[in-house]
Amino acid sequence: MNLVCSNCGKREGPTATYCRDCYTVFPFEARAAAQRGRERRDSLGAWKWLPVLALVAGGVIFTRLDFEAPPPPEEEMPEPVATQSAPAKHRPPRTFGDADQAWSTLKEHAPTPGAGGGRARQARVRGAGKQAEKFAIAPSIAAASQYVGWVLGSDTELACPSVRPCPATISFGSGDQGSYAVERWEGTSNNVVPADARASRLLNRNFSGTMKMKLPEGRVRSVEIEKRASRWSFSGSGDS
């Protein structure tokens, strides 16, 4: 804080005791007040620039955050989808490389659904942008919500190779036969998967728990088949 001469109006520094123009001596109280203000500023030292530095740093951080902001929530949708609608004008066309890979992995691990497989089901999904878009839902996902699966009893031992499905034929009491595949999963149950719609209908109609199954090696065994509503038997323990 500078001192201002009451006689001539000249401004002097905070340490001045008198006006150099007119030699008016500044009152002690005014000098002391100016000196206190100067000492306060001196005591701040380099810290007096701290608010300026904080503002600059805050601006830089804000700018970086703004540039590195995550994409809109649509990008976070985990389901592998294939868009059927035109992409929004302000966004580049979406690519589904990762989604396709995830889908293939999903198909590899998922039990083949007994019905509805191979046909895409369309649904309307309301996105985060409040704009309804058409998506093609993966068949395995759509079927999984309706899937009723069959598994062999836990004490059933098959000579099928691991992971790779082996064909089997089930003979029902009515004399009908259906073609199926048995998928072995290490540590989990063996899934009995109808090979076609007819086999699925036969199993649905004639399910009785214990059935005759003709295995690839030609033997016919009585096997315990359990019916269960399964969504994702490939995940977790497989007993969900």
Add this chain to the structure above:
Amino acid sequence: MFNPGRIFSSLLPRKKQERRLHIRALLHWQAAAGGRDLVPLEGFDWLAFEDRSSHVFLLDLTDEAEPAFAYVGPVLRDEADVSGDDIRLDQVPPDSLLARFAGQFPQVVASGAPITADYEFVTPAGYRVLCRGVLVPLSKSGSRIDHVCGWISWKSEKAAG
């Protein structure tokens, strides 16, 4: 600040008080001398009567060859543009008021009595400054005048023309 005692005392009739600094200093020295030839430095409170001691200086003549200031008031320091504790008289700018008045100390030593001096000058901004000063002899040793105390005050006015 509210001061009831000061307000009350201002209402009482009082003796006219000397406002001029150099006269007050001279009266203070005469009271301390009490008729003695040498006024001891210890018994003379040279900082007492001037508020903030801004216009006073104490010149130490112990070393007569190099007189040095034992004290310089802040206003006089600022006017002479000197700083620090050990200030010799020959280090003070000769055109400063401090040098002009303190340089009169030989007259005080020679006469053994106070002297007064006037000085007048005009600043570059066009203000006439009228200065008055008084120097009084003091003795620390008790045998001779080895200190001189002085007060310098001034007033200014806009120079005509």
